[in-house]
Amino acid sequence: MRLLTHNMLSSNIKGVTNGFPLKIEAEKVMEKEVDFNPDFLRNMFYKIEWRPLVDAARTMGYAELPEEVEPSMLDSEDFLRRLHRALLQFHLEEGTLICPETGRRFPVVKGIPNMLLNEDEV
Amino acid sequence: MTHQSNMANLLASTFMTYHSPITMIQAFNNNSFLFVKKNSYKKKNPRYNKHQSECLLFTYLKTPHLPKPKISCSNLPRKRRRGPISIRSTKPTEMVIANENKPNDSLKQGIADFYDESSGIWEDMWGEHMHHGFYEGSNGDTSDAYHRSAQIRMIEETLLFAGISDDSANKPKRIVDVGCGIGGSSRYLARKYGAQCQGITLSPVQAKRAQELAVAKGLDQVTFQVADALEQPFPNGEFDLVWSMESGEHMPDKQKFVNELARVTAPGGKIIIVTWCHRDLSPGEETLLKDEQVLLKKICNSYYLPDWCSSADYVKLLDSLNLQDIKVADWTDNVAPFWPAVIKSALSWKGFISLFKSGWKTIKGALVMPLMIQGYNKGLIKFAIITCRKP
Secondary structure: OEHHHHOOOOOOOOOOOOOOOOEEEEEEEEEOOOOOOHHHHHHHHOOOOHHHHHHHHHHOOOOOOOOOOOHHHHHOHHHHHHHHHHHHHEEEEEEEEEOOOOOOEEEEEOOEEEOOOOHHHO | OHHHHHHHHHHHHHHHHHOOOEEEEEEOOOOOEEEEEEOOHHHHOOOOOOOOOOEEEEEOOOOOOOOOOEEEOOOOOHHHOOOOOEEEOOOOOOOOOOOOOOOHHHHHHHHHHHHHHHHHHHHHHHOOOOOOOOOOOOOOOOOHHHHHHHHHHHHHHHHHHHOOOOOOOOOOOEEEEEOOOOOHHHHHHHHHHOOEEEEEEOOHHHHHHHHHHHHHOOOOOEEEEEOEOOEOOOOOOOEEEEEEEOOHHHOOOHHHHHHHHHHOEEEEEEEEEEEEEEOOOOOOOOOOOHHHHHHHHHHHHHHOOOOOOEHHHHHHHHHHOOOEEEEEEEOHHHHOOHHHHHHHHHHOHHHHHHHHHHOHHHHHHHHOHHHHHHHHHOOOEEEEEEEEEOO
């Protein structure tokens, strides 16, 4: 599971008002090379929640993202490269995603998060 | 019932041609097939049940005109033998009967198990797209390539109908594939639009396979999750395009399904539902006819489907959520060649062996394919596309 995915996942348990972002408990993180695509990154930039991305990246062991961003930074190749690495190259292979309100744990196995809820959480 | 008699002929000729040990004795009325396996198992195996007939009867569906025997099938191919399996021609024993009275958990588990078991064989025979092909006219081509391209055409025709733009300002940037199978649509859409695509499925096997295929094709912006379409793990308004290609039929609560689709759509985004429905009810009709309900029930049992609805029901639901530009079309005629082609592939030698190797759920699904054709022929089963826009 990449951070790009994590930035879009939220907990949908009954009664939870804000299930985003999910906390990450990383057990196994891998980095895989991905082709650099600046256009894709520029499109995605406007849709990313920045603070959760920075925090999540830090949990996965990457602290190079700036705390504050603005659109003009998209012209900088250095910034795009860091964004690329954080969003697309780090993979959470094994770990857990945790609902920020209830603490409910969603397992990530072989890179696939299992977000299925139990009957009583629905 | 042209299709039906063609089916019978096809079965007969296929079996005869291959000189297989299976000889088709009889294709009964409309509802079942009787496969008879002649074997010399009786001679070889001293533990052979004396009460069994010499032939292995493998009768599947309820046939009102026949007695309903209780049959043991302990001599299925040895690799798969797990002990005697009792197959009644009334309700097969390990069936999950999906209707609104059973807890949805067992339906969800049934769906997950069904696709865990059968995705592999589907992919082997038909490739990465687990949906109908779109056909127009007939040029007599029945090759695999023809059907594959029809499946691609289905995606393109769907996008065309929904008016999805591909210019860089208006094209979708974030897409969700609800009921993504092994990710065929997700990968196609992501590549076409350069968009990010999330796929959700109940089947862990499918999610894993979908991810493998995405990685293999270098599509890093496509990811898959095991999740429930009725409880999607996404915040509100996340996606520009919400895509449900032949998954709606699995949703036990159509209202909840449509609510979730609308919830995760961004303002200005579009929802596309392509699904099997039953025919619209005429004014004054409260339910389908009794025999129509019976036919659908049989199909539901094998494909882990809850009760069906009509495309008019979907339109009503979308309208109630104030979604705009609702469009619906009946594409039943455009998918007509699909089921006969699937049946034909199942009856090929490769198909047959793969079915045997897969599992009972898959075999049951295969056996019920003629019922789909019957449903289409009767005007009961429709293939519909419904699209709309969130204001």
